[in-house]
Amino acid sequence: MSVGILILIVLCIGIAGFVLGRQRALSRAAAEGRRLHSLPSYYGQSVLLFATVPALLLLGGWLLVQPMAIEGRAAAHITQADIPEGSSHDLVMADVRRIAGGLAALKAQGNLSDDDLARMRADLTDIRGRLASAGIAVGDTVKPNVFEAAKALAAAQTLSHMLMTVAVLAASAIGAAIAFLRIRPEARARNVVEQFILALLIGSSMVAILTTAGIVLSLLFETIHFFQIYPAREFFLSLTWNPQFRGGSELGIWPLLWGTLYISFIALLVSVPIGLLAAIYLSEYAGKKLRAFAKPAIEILAGIPTIVYGLFALITVGPMLRDWIAQPMGFGESSSSVLTAGLVMGIMLIPFVSSLSDDIINAVPQAMRDGSYGLGANQSETIRQVILPAALPGVVGAVLLAASRAIGETMIVVMGAGAAARLNLNPFEAMTTITVKIVSQLTGDTEFASPETLVAFALGLTLFVFTLGLNVLALYIVRKYREQYE
Structure with a gap:
């Protein structure tokens, strides 16, 4: 059965x-x-x-x-x-x-x-x-x-x-x-049923906590196992990433961390200005009809699968940057580059920044706008000197949430930036991120107990701590902002 x-x-x-x-x-x-x-x-x-x-x-x-x-x-x-x-x-x-x-x-x-x-x-x-x-x-x-x-x-x-x-x-x-x-x-049948429902609600509320605890513990135990067979000093201080499944591996995290931060930085350079300016326009300038159309249209970008963004980077953006900029100026010959992944990832992050910033700007009390207008300020001056300073904590929280989303992205990086782990400032060179290497180290017929496989858990724990810190910081800033104006 x-x-x-x-x-x-x-x-x-x-x-x-x-x-x-x-x-x-x-x-x-x-x-x-x-x-x-x-x-x-x-x-x-x-x-x-x-x-x-x-x-x-x-x-x-x-x-x-x-x-x-x-x-x-x-x-x-x-x-x-x-x-x-x-x-x-x-x-x-x-x-x-x-x-x-x-x-x-x-x-x-x-x-x-x-x-x-x-x-x-x-x-x-x-x-x-x-x-x-x-x-x-x-x-x-x-x-x-x-x-x-x-x-x-x-x-x-x-x-x-x-x-x-x-x-x-x-x-x-x-x-x-x-x-x-x-x-x-x-x-008292009703009391019995309600106690069952209460226990069900408590259990449901514990799912997220227990899931997080399980993730942390599984990563922690396997990371400890990894550091028992590979020195932690080499992992945190080495500048070379060169896994060799037959021995002699160099598993330094810095090339992967550099690629992760570099690509995320370019993505934020694209998404934050565009998303913030779009939020300001929709909340302060756009009419109701235009806002009703433009806001859902921007948020559609958040619903597109990341594999589609990856294909867009691989087929369109990468070759365009190579043929128009990289090759003519002598910066590189590859269509896979940090700039390719960063630009496409930035487009993906625009609705994250725009939607949250728009909600935060709209939450600024109308009395602050009226007071600014009463003192003789025009609309642009009111936005620069009153609304944006008041909304700044919430906007910072939106940016940090977008940053944590960028750090955890995989498919766009695989198809747009390549898989080369290197320390390089050239944005037209192929690089990779921590998430990509986690996938590559855990796939294939490899011995699970080897350091080349267990290093994926150390990478995952490092990434988890990094993104968790960003999320906690973002939530703290957003909650502090909401408490101030609610």
Whole structure:
């Protein structure tokens, strides 16, 4: 039974419990001649909640713990001799999981019996064709212990899934029965339902906090592991980024940090003036009809996927800058450059600066404008000397939020700036950013425990701390501004 069908059965039990619980409450109230404490629907909802919530929590916890529990037992079959040269234990376990999935699929299809599975040892000739029919390619190099581990993993997964199904259905049925039998006219069903809803709201509010904590902890633990096998001094002080997956790597962060800040700086040079001037025009000069059209039109830029911006940089902006400026003036021959990515990213950031600045400028009290006009100032003088100084904290917050968005961008940099990690002031040279290298270091068939792979977590933690600081600073400035004028 699949997880989806299991969830559907639990929901059906809950719905049936709702109907029966409501009917029981009405029938008992009529038989005893008493009024119900709560509305009849609350009694049904209490049965529904007791039938579904504990069962679904058990299902989620089981699915979370199951892989860690059963894969550890299967991994005990793998010895150091079973790990090929140049490979790792994680890669071997990936093969184990792949073969176990094929065996489970064959058993589900009825093409593999328990007796067939018990007779299989080192000779894979009789099973290779059947595994291929399930989409699993098994070569002649699969070692006996690897196949035994796959068999053990497949058997453990089958047993665990069966136990999970029984436990979840039992929890659902028992919860529904307990809630159903506790229905009485004087029972405070509404209080029970409201407590469940309160717990749900608290859990929902904790999702963001727990997610952030999980991200930080996962980055922190893997970063500590990285610094245990690669010196932190070299990572933070080296000016060279040269990963070599066969050893001898130089993993200095400064070329990546320089590329990140350089591209982000150019993007802000484009987006901040244009976005701020657009916000001033829309809030102070534009009529209602023009504003109703122009503001949504600008905000459409924020809804365009970044891959589209990347294609625009690769096909249009990059070749144009190369042919019109870089080659004639001798600055470079490549269409991938810092300036290409910065210009396109700046266009993407315009609505971030414009929309937030427009809202902040409109939040400046009209009394300040009227006072300026009363003193004889014209509209431009009022904007320069009254409105912009009053809106400056909010505008700074908008700029910082746009900066954090620019620092975390990946696709535009990949397609517009290239992947070269270097320290260079020439904006027509190809460079790269931290986010691009995080992707490149974690993709491909590389050993996860190597410093060349774990460095992605150190880069991610550095970027996380940097952008978190910018976001906190921006939110602090914006909140301080809002408190001043609300």
